[in-house]
Amino acid sequence: MDGGAQSPAKKRKTSWKKDPEAVKENILAIATEEFAAHGLSGANINEIARKTSTSKRMIYYYFGDKEGLYCKVLEGVYGSLRRSEDLLDVAGLEPVEALRRLVEATFDAHANAPHFIRLVMIENIHNGDYLRKSDIVPKLNRSIIDKLEEVCARGKDQRLFREGADALELHWLISSFSFYNVSNKATFSASFGTSIYSKVHQAILKKKATDMILAAVVNGHEPSSWN
Amino acid sequence: MDGGAQSPAKKRKTSWKKDPEAVKENILAIATEEFAAHGLSGANINEIARKTSTSKRMIYYYFGDKEGLYCKVLEGVYGSLRRSEDLLDVAGLEPVEALRRLVEATFDAHANAPHFIRLVMIENIHNGDYLRKSDIVPKLNRSIIDKLEEVCARGKDQRLFREGADALELHWLISSFSFYNVSNKATFSASFGTSIYSKVHQAILKKKATDMILAAVVNGHEPSSWN
DNA sequence: CTCTTTATGTACCTCTGGGTTAATTTGTCA
DNA sequence: TGACAAATTAACCCAGAGGTACATAAAGAG
Structure with a gap:
């Protein structure tokens, strides 16, 4: 699919070129695939x-050892998700719509980030x-929590939301079905069939x-999609 | 640390005894720990x-190879969970209480079955x-779905439940937070702290x-725990 | 134009870990 | 009681995977 690096016409004179950043990126991209696939x-x-x-020499040159490479891969996928969360802007929406938007966006983000899901699963296996150990932890998923907090605050101010609405608890709930939906697809399908993973059924589940x-x-709020 | 097998005094006469079942059980128990811990x-x-x-020879004698052993371990933990689900009886309860009981029991069952959770995670990594391949699949988590279906049917008959209540979808939802709560404890804690994993907060999450x-x-139904 | 540093390719080393071979002991049934 | 199968032991094998040594080409400093 990619390849083409061996095409002789391109680089016949200088047998190879120095390009550390591209090399690092290339290694990281492949390593992300492989770690996500096999742990x-x-x-x-x-x-x-x-x-x-x-x-192989270059992997050790840039990343030290297997664990070092794995850490960088992990930081990479967490960074991607965070950047995608940062793009989401719900400050202009009224609370109920804002919350709906946040839930749906989280659901979709997980569905579209299989590498992230798998690497988080793997990372949880490793406790x-x-x-x-990584230095990305502090600022980790901060932005999504901030957004939920802001929406909850506005919702409660306007007496639209119940007082028990808590950003962290909501994030736990929203993440759980968004994550599980992808992470446990294999075993859930093996047990109960693939019906819920059809495109239409996924839309229904997200809605419900x-x-x-x-x-x-x-x-x-009347949960009308359950009628 | 262990050793002691070399102590000559203990076993000088009959050096060893035949007990295939005990040996198999012993291997399975240890293997469950190890596969759950390391994949x-x-x-x-x-x-x-x-x-x-x-x-080591006996492992290969009874289980063929590493994958064979892993499969038996997997069947073992799935069997345990199924047996625990079979014990639950909600047929006598009125629909709303029955459903509440099913949700709470599922939440608790997952919280108390860390090996099961980890092995399911691992199995999902392996798609x-x-x-x-195993022959336990058909009858897998059938009993929990049957119970949910029975409760949903009664609930709808009595016009207590909405028509959109679906057993499989409910199981997906209930499993998701019950499973995620345990499976992603490590990364969730790393990101947001351990506060939600305190005993009291776990009870609150289950209630909510x-x-x-x-x-x-x-x-x-008024979700009063959210007030 | 050299000297140094960075980047890269090739070949190699080591040891771990899954799996096996062959012999030995225990139980059982004619 | 002796052959035969089942259970068990100890020692071994070896491919493969993580990691390294060494030489060397490119780029930058002076």
Whole structure:
């Protein structure tokens, strides 16, 4: 699919060019695939090297060892998700619509970030050891919590939201079905079939889950999608 | 640390006894720990053997290879969960109470089955390949779905539940927060602190999540724990 | 134009870990 | 009681994966 690096016409004179950033990026991209696919111990450095346009030597040159590479991969996917969360702007929406938008966006973001999901699963298998060692932790998913807090505050101010609406608890709930929906697709399908993973059923689940959150948070909200 | 197997005084006469079932059980118990702790590729057969009261050779004698052992471990934990689900009887309760009980029981069952959670996570990393190969799949989590279906049917008959209440969708929702709560504890804590994992906060989350489900399903249910 | 630093390729080393071979002991049934 | 199967032990094998040594080409400093 990509390849093409071997085309002789391009680089016949200077046998190779120095381009550290591109090399690092290339390694990280492949490593993300491989770690996401096979886990930390399951991924194979030789295989990663083979799929890059560089050599195993360069992996160790830039990342030290397998764990170092894994950490950078982890930081990369967390960074991507955070950047996508930062793009979301609900400050202009009224509270109920803002919350609906946040839930739906979280659901979609998870559905569209399979690498992130898998690497978080893998990291949880390792008890979060590498995430904790990394320096990205503090600012981690801060932005999504900030947004939820802002929306909750406005909702309560306007007497639209119940007082029990709590940003962290909401994030826990919203993340749970958004994450589980992707992370446990394989075993859930094996047990109960693939029906809920059809495009239409996914839309229904998103709608019902969103409505359920709203029914819990918003005073007098009728969860009409459950009728 | 352990050792002691070399002490000559103990076993000078009958050096060993035949007890295949006990040996198999012993291997399975240790292997469950190790696979749950380190994953399929992360677990080490030599280490498993060392922790058993038998030898590596016996693992291969009874389970063929590493994957065979893993499959039996997987079947074991799924079986345990299913048996615990079978014990739950809500047929005598009126629909709303029955549903509340099912949600709470699922939440607690997951919280108390860390091995199951980790092995399901691991199995999902492997795309459910081994679960699908196993012969336990058909009857898998059938009982919990049957119970939900029975309760939903009664609830709708009595015009207590909304028509949109669907057993499989409910199971997806209930499982999601029950599972995520345990599976992602490490990364969630790393990001947002451990506050939600205190005993009291866990009870609050269970209450609120249950109330949220009820508010979605039950006509006119007021989610009072959110006030 | 050299000297140094950075970047890269090739070949290699080591040891771990999954899996096996072969012999030995225990139980059982004619 | 002796052959035969089942259970078990100890020692071994070896591919493969993580990691390294060493030489060297490119780029930058002076």
